[in-house]
Amino acid sequence: MSVFIIRRLMQSVLVVWIMSLLVFVGVNIVGDPVDMLVNPEADQAEIERFIKDLGLDRPLHEQYWYFLLNALKGDLGNSFIFNQPALKLIVQRIPATFELAIVALLMAIIVGIPLGVYAGLKPDGKISKTIMATSILGFSLPTFWVGMMMIMVFAVMLGWSPSYGRGETASLFGIEFSFLTWNGLRHLFLPALNLSLFKMSLVIRLARAGTREVVHQDYIKFARAKGLSQNRIIFVHLMKNIMIPVVTVLGLEFGGLIAFSVVTETVFSWPGMGKLIIDALNNLDRPVVVAYLMIIVVIFVVINLVVDVLYSILDPRVRLQDLKG
Amino acid sequence: MSFNKKLNAVMLAAAMSLPASALLAADLKVGMNAEPSAIDPHYHNLGPNNQMAQNIFSRLIEQDEKQRLNPGLALSWKPVDDLTWEFKLRKGVKFHDGTPFTADDVIFTFERAPNVPNSPSSFATYIKGKTAIKIDDFTVHFKTAKPFPLMPQDVSNVSIISKKTAEGATTADFNSGKATNGTGPFKFVKWVPGDVIELVKNPTYWGEPVEWDRVTIKTIKSGPGRVAALLAGDVDFIDNVPPTDISRLKKESKVQLSQGISNRVIYLHLDQFRDDTPFATAKDGSKIKNPLLDVRVRRAISKSINRDLIVERVMEGVAIPAGQLLPGGFFGVSPNISPEKYDPTGAKKLLAEAGYPDGFKLTIHGPNDRYINDAKIAEAIAQMLSAVGIATTPVTMPKSVYFKRASSGGPDKSPEFSFVLVGWGSGTGEASSPLKSLLHTYDKSQGFGAANRGRHSDKATDALIEDALATVDDKAREALLIKATELAVGQRLGIIPLHYQVNTWAARKGISYKARTDERTVLNLVSSSK
Numbered sequence: 016m017s018v019f020i021i022r023r024l025m026q027s028v029l030v031v032w033i034m035s036l037l038v039f040v041g042v043n044i045v046g047d048p049v050d051m052l053v054n055p056e057a058d059q060a061e062i063e064r065f066i067k068d069l070g071l072d073r074p075l076h077e078q079y080w081y082f083l084l085n086a087l088k089g090d091l092g093n094s095f096i097f098n099q100p101a102l103k104l105i106v107q108r109i110p111a112t113f114e115l116a117i118v119a120l121l122m123a124i125i126v127g128i129p130l131g132v133y134a135g136l137k138p139d140g141k142i143s144k145t146i147m148a149t150s151i152l153g154f155s156l157p158t159f160w161v162g163m164m165m166i167m168v169f170a171v172m173l174g175w176s177p178s179y180g181r182g183e184t185a186s187l188f189g190i191e192f193s194f195l196t197w198n199g200l201r202h203l204f205l206p207a208l209n210l211s212l213f214k215m216s217l218v219i220r221l222a223r224a225g226t227r228e229v230v231h232q233d234y235i236k237f238a239r240a241k242g243l244s245q246n247r248i249i250f251v252h253l254m255k256n257i258m259i260p261v262v263t264v265l266g267l268e269f270g271g272l273i274a275f276s277v278v279t280e281t282v283f284s285w286p287g288m289g290k291l292i293i294d295a296l297n298n299l300d301r302p303v304v305v306a307y308l309m310i311i312v313v314i315f316v317v318i319n320l321v322v323d324v325l326y327s328i329l330d331p332r333v334r335l336q337d338l339k340g
Numbered sequence: 341m342s343f344n345k346k347l348n349a350v351m352l353a354a355a356m357s358l359p360a361s362a363l364l365a366a367d368l369k370v371g372m373n374a375e376p377s378a379i380d381p382h383y384h385n386l387g388p389n390n391q392m393a394q395n396i397f398s399r400l401i402e403q404d405e406k407q408r409l410n411p412g413l414a415l416s417w418k419p420v421d422d423l424t425w426e427f428k429l430r431k432g433v434k435f436h437d438g439t440p441f442t443a444d445d446v447i448f449t450f451e452r453a454p455n456v457p458n459s460p461s462s463f464a465t466y467i468k469g470k471t472a473i474k475i476d477d478f479t480v481h482f483k484t485a486k487p488f489p490l491m492p493q494d495v496s497n498v499s500i501i502s503k504k505t506a507e508g509a510t511t512a513d514f515n516s517g518k519a520t521n522g523t524g525p526f527k528f529v530k531w532v533p534g535d536v537i538e539l540v541k542n543p544t545y546w547g548e549p550v551e552w553d554r555v556t557i558k559t560i561k562s563g564p565g566r567v568a569a570l571l572a573g574d575v576d577f578i579d580n581v582p583p584t585d586i587s588r589l590k591k592e593s594k595v596q597l598s599q600g601i602s603n604r605v606i607y608l609h610l611d612q613f614r615d616d617t618p619f620a621t622a623k624d625g626s627k628i629k630n631p632l633l634d635v636r637v638r639r640a641i642s643k644s645i646n647r648d649l650i651v652e653r654v655m656e657g658v659a660i661p662a663g664q665l666l667p668g669g670f671f672g673v674s675p676n677i678s679p680e681k682y683d684p685t686g687a688k689k690l691l692a693e694a695g696y697p698d699g700f701k702l703t704i705h706g707p708n709d710r711y712i713n714d715a716k717i718a719e720a721i722a723q724m725l726s727a728v729g730i731a732t733t734p735v736t737m738p739k740s741v742y743f744k745r746a747s748s749g750g751p752d753k754s755p756e757f758s759f760v761l762v763g764w765g766s767g768t769g770e771a772s773s774p775l776k777s778l779l780h781t782y783d784k785s786q787g788f789g790a791a792n793r794g795r796h797s798d799k800a801t802d803a804l805i806e807d808a809l810a811t812v813d814d815k816a817r818e819a820l821l822i823k824a825t826e827l828a829v830g831q832r833l834g835i836i837p838l839h840y841q842v843n844t845w846a847a848r849k850g851i852s853y854k855a856r857t858d859e860r861t862v863l864n865l866v867s868s869s870k
Contacts, residue, residue: 047744052460054385056767056777058787061465068458096377096384097533098458098511108534163564170572178572179371179560181535284560286534294534294561297709299740 023323027316034312035086038305039079048095048299069095082305091309092302094295101306105288110190111181112287115279116272118194118203119211120265127215128261131222132249135257138227146219153216158275162209162282169205177202179284206283210276214268221264225257232256270315366541366553368851371566371575372861375559377460379531380514381499381522382453385461390497391860395539395555397499397522398546400427400446401492405854405865406669407603407769409492413441413500413523413546414480419812422487427495429478433546435502436527443474448503456511466494489812493768499524525550525864534559539863550864557863570595570846577851579861581844583656583712589846598845600855603670604765605662605774606711608704608721608836610638611758613795618750619703619758623731631700632758638833640690644728645721646682651839654716658844662837664829665766665774670857672771672821677830679837687728699729705746706761708736712841718761721838732759746793755793762793763841765859771821775805778835779828796834801827 049071053062066072070081082092091102134143170178182202185195193199229235230253238248277289284290288307295303374388381393402412414427433441450472454464470491471483482491502521509519520528523546526539537557541550558575560566563582567589569575581589581597589595610632611617617630631637647661660667663679691699702725706718715736722732736742749756766773781797782789788802789795801824808820828834845853845861854865 046738046740047748048740050743050747051740052384052386054461054465054767055764055791056773057385057461057465058790059784060787061462062790064462064464065460093458095460098378098383098460104533163568166565166568166572170574171568174572178569178574179565180558281562282565284558284562284565286532290534290561297738297740 019327020324023320027320030316031309031312035083035305035309036079038308038312039082040075042301042304042308043075043078046299048301051298052095086309091306094300094303096295096298096300096303101300101302102310104291104303105307105310108286108288108291110192111285112273112276112280112289114192114194115203115207115210115276115285115287116269118207119272119276120214120269122207122211123214123218124261124265126211127218128222128254131219132226132253132257134219135223135226136230136249138223147223150216150219153212153219156212158209158213158278159282161212162206162279165205165209166282176205181286206279206285209283210272210279213275214265214272217264217268218261221261222257225260226253229253229256270318274311366551368552368555368577368863368866369575370555370557370861370863370866371560371569371578372557373559373561373563373566373580375534375537378511378515379517379520379528380456380511381501382449382456382463383459383511383514385459385463385465385497387860391862392537393499394524394860394862395526395864396520396524396528397501398433398524399496399499400429401496403496403769403858405600405856407766407857409496409769412496413446414495417492417495419491420481422812423484425482425484425488425491426475427480427482429480430546431478433523434544435505435521435523436542437502437505437521439502439504439521441500441502441523442477443480444477445500445503446480447472447474448507449498449500452501452506453498463498466497470494487810487812489809489814489817490768490772493770497767526552526555545864548864551867552863555863567846570848573848577845577847577853577866579843579845581846583658583844586656586658586844594849596847596849596852598847598853598855599658599842601660601667601857602765602841602843602859603666603769603857604711604763604841604859605665605667606659606714606717606761606763606838606841607662607778608641608838609760609762609778609792609794609796610641610833610836611755611794612834613754613797617758618756619705621701623698623701625701628700630758631694631696634694635832636690636694637696638836640687640694640728641725641730642680642833642836643683643690644687644730645680645724645836645838647679647839648682650717650720654713654720655839658712658842659839660842662839664825664837665764665771665778667840670766670770672775672818672825674822674825674830676826684728691729696729699731702730702732702759703757704732704734704759704761705742705757706734706736707739707742710739710742711763714761714763717838721761747791755795757793760793761838762791764791767858769858771825772805772808775801775821775824775828776809779824780805794835796828796832798828798832798834801832801834 049062049066053065070078094101094104097104130146134146137143166178169176180202181193182199183196184191184193184199187195193203235248235252238252276287277293280287280289281293292307376389376392377384381397399412400414402410404410413430413433415430417425417427420426429443435441450467454462454467469484473481475481505521506519513519515531517528525542525545527542529538529540531537539555541553560569566578567585570578589597611630612633615630620631622628651659651661661679663677664674666673704718704722706714708715718734718736722734725732745756746760747755764774764778776788777791779796779801780788781802782792782795804820804824808817811817811820843855843859851866851868
């Protein structure tokens with residue numbers, strides 16, 4: 016068992032290292048941050064001072080070596096623009112992005128599952144057909160367009176909701192969250208809905224397909240024959256069984272939700288990680304871009320490692336195979 | 341209950357049911373395009389930081405909305421000899437924390453400003469070579485090694501900070517507000533990066549009284565997002581209105597626009613230093629000698645551009661055709677140069693004279709996310725040049741890639757392209773800034789021609805510019821700047837000017853802005869017409 020884990024760990028370290036090389040080189044050969052950051056009226060001497068300060072005059076392999084040494088100490092470099100640790104800048108924005116993603120996920124589940132189950136139980140009903148047709152729209156309309164339309168309709172024309180940004184926040188466990196205040200919730204609703212539309216459609220489809228499959232199973236028929244109430248059959252026996260694929264897919268899709276929030280955050284000026292990374296890319300704030308990508312890489316590697324380890328515990332064949340190979 | 345009492349009760353109820361915004365009339369909510377990278381006024385010498393510094397700090401000399409110089413913390417300034425400028429300071433000015441402003445703060449500021457660690461663009465540009473000496477509490481001398489006429493312009497770019505609070509302070513101390521102590525119209529409250537900056541009124545401001553008690557600045561990067569926030573009533577005032585929304589907002593009854601010409605000229609730079617230029621070839625693709633070296637070809641290009649059409653169609657009317665480096669009214673603008681007239685027949689004739697009767701092939705490179713409608717301008721120009729026989733292909737790219745290649749993408753860090761679309765805003769508000777950076781021969785040791793991407797070079801022009809930069813007398817200097825402009829732009833077409841940008845701010849009805857030529861959004865210039 017430990018051999019298996021050590022081997023997997025070593026593979027993970029290798030993956031992270033290769034990714035760091037790709038990311039660092041990729042980001043550093045595009046464009047030049049100097050032209051983005053130095054005042055156009057600065058003379059050549061001032062431009063050279065800045066290049067030297069950032070270490071951009073060194074050859075790329077040397078820059079990478081310093082980056083690697085510092086990264087091992089947990090320092091992913093300072094933002095060119097803000098002169099603050101890139102890691103700190105990103106971590107500061109994590110609560111806003113996670114809050115948005117989690118609320119969007121909850122919306123997708125709370126709205127998506129009942130609609131999907133209903134459409135699965137009455138597949139030929141008019142309402143069911145409307146639900147399914149709408150879910151196709153949810154899949155196919157681009158997020159940024161829907162976001163702008165939502166702002167136009169709900170904020171500009173109807174005035175029901177604020178048009179941008181994060182509202183007041185309140186502190187919980189020392190972290191600022193906006194879902195704890197009424198003003199914050201009002202600000203949160205539209206962007207979260209915008210972000211959740213795609214996943215909501217996905218949940219509707221999964222729940223419908225699951226329901227269609229499960230209603231014809233023997234145990235549902237048996238439950239009916241036993242004389243159980245319709246509610247009990249749906250909420251206990253049917254629901255439990257369709258939840259398995261829904262939960263699996265949503266778990267996997269949560270990462271995608273965070274990644275997709277880049278678009279929603281830009282449209283709604285939501286001060287999260289996505290907006291930070293877009294600004295950093297536009298201004299070639301390389302350390303922030305590299306740090307962001309490294310964080311994402313590490314998250315994915317850790318998730319995969321955990322999954323692998325869990326598999327090997329559940330299924331001895333996996334680790335036996337690995338030992339042989 | 342008497343009638344009067346009843347009336348009072350009704351009035352009271354009515355007053356209480358008024359929306360909160362009407363009661364807090366002196367609150368201003370602003371949606372801005374750009375966020376500063378720090379509150380430290382000496383950390384990053386770039387537009388977003390400098391405009392924020394203007395809300396919180398004052399300078400010895402202030403540039404007004406037309407970039408004319410006015411007394412700030414200094415009441416008067418004059419050269420006492422060729423190498424010394426004397427500044428008499430304003431008395432009775434207090435910092436936000438109540439400490440009085442004196443010459444010590446000026447000396448401290450000029451020592452700190454050029455030496456902020458890790459500054460992405462430092463204020464050394466304005467301070468290099470100047471020594472500040474305290475004469476008494478309200479007199480300061482600036483000494484230079486050579487005569488330095490642009491002293492007032494340079495000094496007008498440096499925000500004065502308090503020695504008492506800022507001694508030993510880091511940029512982070514300014515961002516948290518600990519060291520942020522100025523003499524400007526607003527006091528700093530807090531900054532949540534990426535989200536909001538809050539300011540309150542400075543009741544003891546030395547200048548015109550400030551109208552707003554509390555200002556909340558939200559960063560809304562997306563243009564349509566800012567417009568939507570204004571229309572929804574979430575903000576009172578926005579900057580950088582996208583040109584496509586201007587005509588729509590004009591029809592909106594609850595919105596008021598403020599527009600003003602900017603000091604930014606959009607121009608074309610042409611390769612004038614290589615015999616063999618990479619992006620100009622014969623029509624069949626074979627190599628030719630760089631045609632752009634010939635002033636007749638440059639003139640032909642200028643003549644074949646219909647500036648009025650670009651302004652009307654591409655810029656949707658929100659720009660002004662340009663013939664030189666700065667629009668009328670600025671220091672050093674020649675009265676004798678007007679925008680080149682559209683003349684395709686004349687252009688063809690000049691091309692034939694220069695030995696290109698059938699034209700040649702050319703590529704125009706430009707950014708697509710830096711200036712207003714930049715990519716569309718490049719496309720329009722390519723079509724106009726193709727119409728007179730110069731078959732031109734437009735290539736545009738993001739600014740993050742473009743500027744590096746345009747400035748130093750070629751061999752030995754030379755400019756990579758042959759024909760580029762660029763813009764230049766004059767930070768000093770007069771003609772020496774573009775002349776020095778764009779048209780003087782590229783000279784690293786003296787710091788000339790840093791943005792000369794066409795490497796235009798002419799001894800006579802250089803001499804005029806250097807003379808102007810050493811002439812302290814205003815009249816004589818202006819005459820030299822005009823002569824240099826007439827020679828370098830008017831006769832030699834070292835660059836081809838296209839148009840001056842016009843900037844637009846929008847607010848809810850009843851709020852107006854004194855549009856600044858330097859494109860900055862400074863919040864004590866926002867006023868409500870009561």
